[in-house]
Amino acid sequence: MIPVVLPLLLLLSPALAWIPLNEWESGNVTVSVGEAGQCVCHVYVPETTFPADRVQHMQQVSKDLILEVDIQVKKMVSYEGNLEVYLKELMDLTVRVAMLESSPDKYIKLDFEILRVELREFEALVSQLKDSLNSTSPMFDSLHTEIRNMTLIVNQLETFDKSNLEVIRIEFAKLQKKLQECQKEQEFIKPDIGNCNHTGIMAVSKPTVIQLNAHLSAGYQYGGWGKDSKPVRGYESMYFYGAYTSPNVYDFYLYSDYEKLILRSAFKHHDLPSGWEGTGNNYIVHGNTIYYQHNTPFSMSKLNLTSSKYEYRVIADASQRFSYSYSDHQNIDFAADENGLWVMYASEESKGKIILAKIDEKSFGIEDQWNTGVFKQLAGNAFMACGVMYATRSVDLNTEEIYYAFDTKTKQEKHLNVRFQKFQEKYTNLDYNPTDQKLYMYNNGYYVTYNVKFNRE
Incomplete structure (x- = not known):
């Protein structure tokens, strides 16, 4: 010292x-x-010389430490942000795996592989974050455990998917078949309204069953329904319906449109007055007028829906002996097509074969007629389309067939084999409507329609 x-x-x-x-x-x-x-x-002092160089060194070290601490703090902030992002991604993956676990049949192999890749990437990010922070926090161990669990679930679900692959293939094949059927049905849904440039009917679609009749009773087996085949302005969407527990005609219901028909909300109900009752269930609506078979006298009758005026005309040679095979008293059958209004009946002179006649709508008389080769009692029903009469017959309980055609232009007849499915075995009314090219059937109390496909070679 x-x-x-x-x-x-x-x-x-x-x-x-x-x-x-x-x-x-x-x-x-x-x-x-x-x-x-x-x-x-x-x-007394420790040394003879003051250590200024050591003080300067300590100051530099202190500055370096402060800078390093600042860098580490910024890293922590960055890692905290990354950790929030990673945690959000992990939550998203957890949700996706849970969705996959709840409905694995909705996913394909690519979904499993994408999930697996994302899980691997996320595991690598968590490992990188752990190394950067040099941390042994339980949180990172928990993250790794969660990732491994999700990876295991994905693998198990993929195994489940593979075990059900054959079932999926079968269902997919069924779906393809339904799609093909739908595409075929689509061909019927694009009618060329009013165009008769074809060689006749080549196919009929599957039936569309609308619902049970407006009386909500299967007991009303006799009747008919449909649309006006020549609607007046303002009534283009109108439907009609009438049905009974016997082959009689007492009243009609009119509906402003299809929705009102389904809701059974008629805007008008026509009760046929005494003396004007009908029979046969072969009625149609054409030009805002109902045409039906009159009882007494036995004749064809019509009711104007606007004026409520009734008229009838007797067909001298029409017989009450010949009806269609599915129902009694179907002697006079009305039909309408692109060419106008028609009536079909049989006579003693024709030996029960159908006579086809063209009706003059103004005079309500017969303007022309043709003899056909169809024995009426063997036919299920008949209808007109583009001036050609088509007759049907039963093939079996579930199948009907258009087996005969008569062309009024060429006066030629030919046999056909156009089969279509029946909803139930028996029906009492079948008519073609030119406004939508559909067949309207009243089948054992149910409203049924068919789309028609013509051969437009």
Whole structure:
């Protein structure tokens, strides 16, 4: 230790003069009086030279540490943001795996592989984050466990998917078949209304069963329904319906449109007055007029729906002995097509074969007629389309067949084999409507329609 002598000037300071000398003696500092009477202080310091270079070094180290801490803090902020993103992605993956687990049959192999890749990427990100933070936090172990669990679930679900692959293939084949059937049905849904440039009917669609009749009773087996085949302005969407528990005609219901028909909300109900009752269920609506078979006298009759005026005309040679095979008293059958209004009946002279006649709508008389080769009692029903009469017959309980056609233009007849499905075995009314090229059938109390496809070679 090296003593350092302080000058006597210290004793001259007014602030120090009153302090006794022995008060300065403490630790590394001693005070005494020299030979000349001066005050001598002895101070002991550790070294002879002050370590300024070490202080500078420590200052630099301190700055570096502060900078490093700042960098690490920024990294922590960045990692915290990444961790939030990763946690959100993990939650999304968890939801997707849960959805996949709840309905694995809705996913394909590609979905499983994508999930597996994303899980691997997420596991790598979590590992990178853990290494960067040099942390052994349980949170990272939990994340790894969750990822492994989800990967296991994905693998199990893919195995489940493979085990049911044959079932899926069968269902897919069924779907393809239904699609093909739908495409075939689509061909019927694009009619060329009013165009008779074809060689006749080549196919009939599957039946569309609308619903049970408006009386909501299957007991009303005799009747008919459909649309006006020559609607007047404002009634283009009108439907009609009438049905009974026997082959009699007492009243008709009119509906403004298809929706009202379904809701059984008729805008008009026609009760046929005494003396104007009918029979046979072969009625149609044409030009806002209902045409039906009159009882007494046996004749064809019509009711104008606007004026409520009734008329009838007797067909001298029409017989009451010949009816269609599905129902009694279907002796006079009305039909309408692109060429106008028609009536079909049989006579004693024709030996029960159908006579086709064209009706003059103004005079309500017969303007022309043709003899056909169809024995009426063997036919299920008959209808007109583009001036051609078509007759049907039963093939079996579920199948009907258009087996005969007579062309009024060429006066030629030919045999056909156009089969279509029946909803139920027996029906009492079948008519073609030229406004939509559909067949309307009243089948054992149900409204049924068919689309018709013509051969347009």
